[in-house]
Amino acid sequence: MQLPENAKGTFWETHDPLVALAPMAGVTDSPFRRICKHYGAPLVWSEFVSVRGLHHNWAKSSALLEYTQEEYPVVMQIFGDEPEYMADAAEKIEQAFSPAGIDINCGCPAKKVMKTGAGVALMEHPKLVSEIINAISERISVPLSLKTRAGIRDTDVYEFAMQLPLDKLSGLTIHGRTYEEKFTGDINLELLRRVKEQAPCRVVANGGIATLDDMHRIREATGIDGFMVGAAALGRPWIFRELTNNTPHEPSPMELKETILLHATYMSEFYGEERGILNFRKHLLWYLKGFPGAKELRKRLASIRTVDALQETLELFLPAE
């Protein structure tokens, strides 16, 4: 793939604040990253991929890492718990995909990930995480980063992070909720502030960031370097325009329709039309949440198989102004 000039490297330093699309398995595929890029997302994460999966079946697992040039810079996230396997995977990914960076997952609370010792379970093993960071950083030339949580059981992110070779990381993203809190509740600003104060790398806040007010409030309380947005981008990719232009953005029905069709077209290009439109349904529900007539529209959309049919139906409900 032909990458843009000066593509490698410095996004961690050049963006202030750094605004990024969070990795979300099953959601932040290539088409979703493209639509977020269309709305100016400076940086996007891939869904996480299993290092074991890559080791045993490279072709199948690495398919999740395919991307189009428009999405660049893309950071690719891996999960696992064995330093050498992780370093091998990172090196292979760099060679095969030229990502803008490699990110280590230390935050996933899913049972099937934790029971292998990976994800947020790693927070209780800072020595092992240090070995993982050291091993990977020796094998790749793109920036290395790590994404974690506010804590798990008796370990908090300050205690965890201060035991890591943070000078080998370009960035540290903290989802400011604990393992126990999962995906709800306020993020812990005090912990974010303390880590930011001491960390030699850039520190990014994540968790519940949905508005410009959230961004300003968190920045003020923590001095943080960046913001990573997950749930708030679902059906609202224009949030990246808001956050990067520092101006609220409410799309007209016309723009909403165009955005839906553009995203559906990306889906169709990436997966083929039938599978693309099928996979697109969950996004449609997010786009149409709270929209007048959404119930009737959803009913009709259930039988839609093509982008053209989607367009015809949307014309009825979201007419041109």
Ligand SMILES: Cc1cc2nc3c(=O)[nH]c(=O)nc-3n(C[C@H](O)[C@H](O)[C@H](O)COP(=O)(O)O)c2cc1C
């Ligand atoms: C469906 C889903 C899948 C996710 N997959 C990942 C993942 O692959 N890697 C990761 O680090 N975090 C993952 N997360 C966590 C998000 O990146 C983010 O940390 C979390 O949703 C909190 O941010 P938010 O409140 O802005 O959504 C996932 C979250 C959701 C909802």
